[in-house]
Amino acid sequence: MNVKELRNQxxxxxxxxxxxxxxxxxxxxxxxxSAQLDDASKLGKTKRSIAQVKTIIRQKQV
Known part of the structure; x- marks a missing residue:
């Protein structure tokens, strides 16, 4: 998801x-x-998305 889309939620x-x-x-x-993951960069991408969502949630709470 795009950050702008997340901010509107x-x-x-x-x-x-x-x-x-x-x-x-x-x-x-x-x-x-278990060596079944072909593209290890997916881990970093999801980790970044999690951080973005957590940041936006925190910004909305303050």
Missing amino acids: DVSTLNETLIKLLKKHFELRMQHK
């Missing part, structure tokens, strides 16, 4: 997005450990 939707990203990151980590 409310906190509850952002929390749902965060949960989905955390699950996806967990699955990617398990695939990486």
Whole structure:
């Protein structure tokens, strides 16, 4: 998702997005450990997306 799109969402939707990203990151980590993950850069991308969503949630709370 684009950062502009994330900023337009409310906190509850952002929390749902965060949960989905955390699950996806967990699955990617398990695939990486079992040598089934082809593109290891997906881990970094999901980690960055998680950080972006957490930052936007925090900004909306303040």
